[in-house]
Amino acid sequence: MGDEGIDRSAEATMAARATKSTTPAPPPARRGSPALKDATAIVGIGQTPFARRLEASEKSLACRAILAALDDAGIPPSQVDALASYTMEETDEVEIAKSIGAGDVTFFARTGFGGGASCATVAHLATAIATGQASVGVAWRSRKRGSGPRPWRNTRTQLPTPAQWSRPYGLIRPADEIAMLARRYMHEYGATREHFFNVAHACRRHASLNPAAVMHGRPLTRETYMTSRWISEPLCLYDNCLETDGALACVVVSADRARDCRRSPVYVHSAAQGLPAQHHGMVNYWNDDPLTGPSWTAARQLWKTADFGPADIDVAQIYDAFTPLIPLSLEGYGFCGRGEGAAFTEDGALELGGRLPLNTGGGGLSEAYVHGFNLITEGVRQLRGTSTAQVPGASTCLVTAGEGVPTSALLLRS
Template sequence: MARTAAPGIKDAAAIVGIGQTAFAKQLPESEKTLACRAILSALADAGIEPSEVDAFASYTMEETDEVEIAKSIGAGDVTYFSKTGYGGGGSCATIAHLATAVATNQASVGVAWRSRKRGSGPRPWRDTTTQLPTPAQWTRPFGLLRPADEIAMLTRRYMHEYGVTRDHLFNVALACRNRANQNPSAVMYERPLTRDMYMTSRWISEPLCLYDNCLETDGALACVVVSAERARDCRHKPAYIHSAAQGLPAQHHGMVNYWNDDPLTGPSWTTARHLWKQADLTPADIDVAQIYDAFTALIPLSLEGYGFCARGEGGAFTERGALETGGRLPLNTSGGGLSEAYVHGFNLITEGVKQLRGTSTAQVPNASTCLVTAGEGVPTSALLLRS
């Protein structure tokens, strides 16, 4: 008996609603309250009633779950729900899972969300004892206590092998801060960054200084995903999900990636191959990018992984204002995790939608294609959005 090929997700679904709370070092509401506010805002933005929601996707690290969220917002019967792992590596995967559910008729209205109180909440990396039963038992005793320490080691190797400098990392921090200075919702709004401030700031984990590290913030965001057909009748211009991918390289270990022959080709390389293979676009077709920036060094590494430049050229790519508005690849136009808010990368997705709608505070003229990436260094995910 002949089999019918399963439909793909290319352009079959779209993000039609986005919502967010305020971002701040401390917000009084609970994570559940923040999540509900962001979700209801996204549904209102799409013009869809909460009772129509039948799918949810979020992170394994999300403290709120679909059972409580569904009851609290007044959702109907839920026919699809999923959670994606690896912290910030799962951000784009939440949208990919909903797009798959919609494209295969498992659901009709999906909501993805992330709510965090990392600014006012506990710092999980301080509790080293809970990490010892994991593979971290081999590294924590030697001082690799936090993601910043692991990425610092990776950055040092990157500098050593390819001549990446602190000025290259500053270019990344400056581009994100300049965009945040245009965004009233950003934590770093109206707080300019200078090279002198950057170069004289305190070390967090050498060679990463204060401004190489993302913010710690409270806040929540959400997106609504429906079919491409329904998207045409929603309130705003749809952001079609053109391609989506996840990536876990063979023999991958973690952010430092000790056991790979080449630690500098991380999960973004695997994800990118699958992402572009399914797409009608190439890196040259991308108008604007929202690249995961928990640490500045992840940007040049990701530029290489996603094919915007050759191996070892990520640092040089940042020169001459390439990441600024009007540059070769305008990047993280809300300020990103470095200067808008750090909500495990979900704000990069909503900013991508704003760019395609034409409503960003740092709008790229006529932007019709956007790459969004999740956390490099951990099993990750990515999206290609188009208008």
Template sequence: MAATLKDATAIVGIGQTAFAKRLPQSEKELACRAILAALADAGIEPSEVDAFSSYTMEETDEVEVAKAIGAGDVTFFSKIGYGGGGSCATVGHLASAVATGQATVGVAWRSRKRGSGPRPWKNTAVQLPTPGQWTRPFGLLRPADEIGMLARRYMHEYGATRDHLFNVAMACRNRANANPAAMMYERPLTREMYMTSRMISDPLCLFDNCLETDGALACVIVSAERARDCRQKPVYVHSVAQGLPSQHHGMVNYWNDDPLSGPAWTAARHLWKQADFGPQDVDVA
């Protein structure tokens, strides 16, 4: 894949809805709005779309989206496992499909109404999968609880403080402050607000956690050759990787020799192996 994928495809359009709590539209409608906005941004007709990728937490199937937006014959579709950063792989799957000739116009999307409904971990009656059987009975119920353990270990190993954690929260909020579609548009975060907020799962406070919102976003992937004729300046897909380390246990990566070297480490090794440059060349994250 490295030989055919490197700079062979590009992201040429992005689209999003507003992000807020209790939006009236369904997840399907939000998904379609974001996808149509991304296609308009790229200058591509919906009938040209022949590939879709989302991930397993997406409740709207690609067949419903394809019908609703007026897509053509769909020749490739996939869903990525897990949540959070796992959804980045949707771009990689579509890039591979386009680079290998399985599709010509791919759409990656995510739609959610988490700001309108209960959190999935509130269902305490569901049978626990491994490794939840070994952690949830002892109080690690939410993602914040699981990551809180790793955050405390990180602080112990590297001398990080809550000021360092605040810098991360502030960087995220600054981006939202500049985005008119964001829930926290023009709602700045101060150090005092951060330091005096309630703890969710020590050492993670309220502002270390993501907002639960309604909304959708999408992007369009085409070949590098096609990208030259699209409406926007293309962003080329140079390298893609997924990763699950040996003996990994989901978010609670506690049983590895180093619990701080999780899936991202495995993915990074493969990512840089395929790239023409290294981490030292990156000046923005």
């Protein structure tokens, strides 16, 4: 390039810089922008039966639940262009898309940390649809835990690095990890087994109204609870979730499209994930405050862009792999003060007619344990007015994923 070309290039560069400097800068992005607020809706839900043993494969169960959800929404499988599930899901997106007859898929995502992923699957679909990456999203979870392998029975299993250097020998089962947190909660704040029974009893009473629940028709008395065998003291048999086979799914579309679907839309009002600083998973014993878990982090983000707060929640679906997670989550999501979660469960507060009915399908303790996805579908039923344990006039619902692991949460409204 000659000198003349260099001079012209320099002039062009200077002109461009001058133009740029005189162009007004865009306003700074708002922290916690409510761009996702009510922009999408769940319009279809589906599930298979729940049981200790189902003959179908996990792939077959997943497809059945997804097709049922699409039928519920009145949307053909060929219009599905977004998929979301868990990293622990055995059936991948390729197999699901082929098997259900999906169209070109333009968004797919998986979230880790087991039960902490449930609400995130819906959140990721909502984000993709709100930003134009897709138009019809399906989230699902399929498990054969009741009839499949149970790795936690072998306490000699080697843990991956770095966990093998940071845990006491034999501390492998989630029940043992949560038992230690539960014991500390009891020691510091006076929680008792009576409080844990309140949680188990509420879930079982709601399951008694739900014909699809594994524990339907099997009432739980205080005596039965108190005299049951230990799983990991202070957690007894009924403080632990079920082991079940089954699958669930839901369909997410834009709010505009939702108005034309077969079912009344349930809007995704707010969504959040939470991974606290210096978190150690369910063995969070080395933090300054081990009882402040991921729910506290997720809650701050969740309520930040919401138009309502904890006092405005009509019904809640709170992750219940173990009963002590409920009082911890009640505190984390702001329904009561620090150390008050156990007392919150008293006087039937968690049952129909109580101050915060929760897990109205029976939850993981009494309906089915499918990594918390049944809490999402039950939240949708409540806001549709079709739950077997319906809260009259319910229009707002909190759904949470696993406490103790990196987690997620949803605020749903009708």
